[in-house]
Amino acid sequence: MYLDDAEISRLERHLAEAFGAQQVRVQAHEKLSGGAIQENWALDIQVSGGPRNGSHALVLRTDSASGVAVSHSRLEEFALLKAAWDAGVCVPEPLHHSRDQSVLGKDFCLMRRVEGTAVGQKVVKDDSLAGGDKERLAEALGRELARIHTITPATHSFDFLGLPEDAPAPHQLRTLYGYVDAIDRPQPALEWGMRWLNLRLPETEEVVLAHRDYRTGNYMADETGVRGILDWEFAGWSDPHEDLGWFCAMCWRFGMRDKPAGGIGSRAAFYRGYRAESGRRIDPAKVYWWEVFAHLRWAVIALQQVERYLSGEEATLDLGLIGLRLPEIEIEMLDMTAPGQQLPSAQDAEAAA
Structure with missing residues (x-):
């Protein structure tokens, strides 16, 4: 399963603005397994210019079509992740969150991808x-x-x-x-x-x-x-x-x-x-x-x-x-x-x- 070309283009423009970059290119993306409640996408991006200049391996996290009661929104989850990061907990570094529905049609957040096994x-x-x-x-x-x-x-x-x-x-x-x-x-x-x-x-x-x-x-x-x-x-x-x-x-x-x-x-x-x-x-x-x-x-x-x-x-x-x-x-x-x-x-x- 993949994001379509229009979604990729909108995401690239959005991230370029968010990262203060001249350009962002999504070089590869893939939907990750797991995530019974949320969708997780692996993104490999190349940032040209700005403070995040270079290559980055990220995870984009957004909502599935439906959820369960008491599950936080992506922006709320991002705030919790940021608090944990600041407290010294070993978590993926939180990088960006957005409620701009014009990008993917729903809220999403970005964090740095960590390697290993979770299953x-x-x-x-x-x-x-x-x-x-x-x-x-x-x-x-x-x-x-x-x-x-x-x-x-x-x-x-x-x-x-x-x-x-x-x-x-x-x-x-x-x-x-x-x-x-x-x-x-x-x-x-x-x-x-x-x-x-x-x-x-x-x-x-x-x-x-x-x-x-x-x-x-x-x-x-x-x-x-x-x-x-x-x-x-x-x-x-x-x-x-x-x-x-x-x-x-x-x-x-x-x-x-x-x-x-x-x-x-x-x-x-x-x-x-x-x-x-x-x-x-x-x-x-x-x-x-x-x-x-x-x-x-x-x-x-x-x-x-x-x-x-x-x-x-x-x-x-x-x-x-x-x-x-x-x-x-x-x-x-x-x-x-x-x-x-x-x-x-x-x-x-x-x-x-």
Whole structure:
């Protein structure tokens, strides 16, 4: 799939003006795989004149034909990426954003392209990543997450991000209640999960900027380690344990059940990196709560993705096939919430360390 000649010409003229250049030429472009919610295009451009004179490998990110609830716009995502870049998080350098509909017919943003592997199924099986030391990769990802969590309501304000009405956990759970209630067929497993979570709400919570999709599949890695944290369209104010639980949830281990840190390593390594960078104490009971929540949230997102396909707005069969994953997500959530299941304790956290 390619941009047509008219779109390329408009983009070249727009970037020349944005970059203060005499001329910009798009030498190659290709739609990238992945991006279930957004479209990503690899661009190789040549800039003549101005401060960005030279060759650049970029990614152009724009909207798909339809989206899911709570997904940020491209301009909002760009603002979050810029904040993360300024905070020292390993992210692709944000370069430009535009709401000029005359260029591509929709908003878009540009960032520098980073090399590596992001596909989850490949990442968990590739033993060359991080020099063959996946524990080192898990620890590095813990450190990157801690850097994201240095962004707080006290340090940053985003006009498109409202603070939770109360604590993050009940706020997020109420949001999922609304989505499940809107589904026109019974969802007993999801109802059970919501009841379990509601009865065990965390008592105290801190509020930071959470990535809210921090997982294997949303970072680039190569033989040197982490190259970039990707996909910020769900980021929002929440408890830091939400990101810890999402990363460790079984649904994001890609079959590597014995490697709880994203299918690549141990909790000990992931937690070690996070604690060393942040100085925070990790509450294992809170992580467990957010892991259960992760399966519930992923189940709701899967149903929303299926609806995008069934509505005819998106012809991508991958979106329809996501619905086939719902039973395995539900089974995992039911296993975690079975009667008699004990939440981990502080002693478990010490053992993991």
